[in-house]
Amino acid sequence: MVPIMKKTVEHYKKYAQIFHHDSTGESLLFHTVRKGMKIQMSPDNTEKFTKKYGKMGRVQNKDVPKNLHPHMFRHSRAIHLYRGGMPLPLLSEWLGHAQIETTMIYANADTKMKKDAIEKATSKLNPLITDQISIEWEKDEETIKKLYGLV
Numbered sequence: 541m542v543p544i545m546k547k548t549v550e551h552y553k554k555y556a557q558i559f560h561h562d563s564t565g566e567s568l569l570f571h572t573v574r575k576g577m578k579i580q581m582s583p584d585n586t587e588k589f590t591k592k593y594g595k596m597g598r599v600q601n602k603d604v605p606k607n608l609h610p611h612m613f614r615h616s617r618a619i620h621l622y623r624g625g626m627p628l629p630l631l632s633e634w635l636g637h638a639q640i641e642t643t644m645i646y647a648n649a650d651t652k653m654k655k656d657a658i659e660k661a662t663s664k665l666n667p668l669i670t671d672q673i674s675i676e677w678e679k680d681e682e683t684i685k686k687l688y689g690l691v
Contacts, residue, residue: 572585583610591607591609594607615646618631618635619646623653628644
């Protein structure tokens with residue numbers, strides 16, 4: 541089982557209302573019609589639809605990737621979850637990976653993640669950083685010599 545967002549539930553309900561308003565709950569959620577019969581949509585069919593509508597979308601918006609395929613949605617969601625702070629072991633489980641090594645592809649920090657980490661580390665909210673650092677031994681020649689191993 542995988543938790544889904546409220547927005548996803550809203551989209552599903554709208555889809556079900558339009559395409560499954562007379563469903564008994566036993567019908568296929570996603571299907572194609574071949575020779576007048578509803579059949580389960582295959583992964584190949586899903587890929588064809590994704591490519592078809594991806595090309596149509598690209599006409600409207602050049603940011604849509606040229607070779608859009610279904611796995612890109614899964615990968616993008618995983619990257620967003622990771623960037624949002626989801627720990628890698630949890631992400632691995634969420635994706636259904638048997639080994640965490642498979643999930644390591646998502647663990648590469650991008651420029652934004654690096655920038656955010658630097659800002660967090662150098663933020664005034666960081667308890668290790670204060671505006672006025674008071675170093676008691678700053679002018680204590682004897683302590684400085686000890687710290688440098690000279691005594």
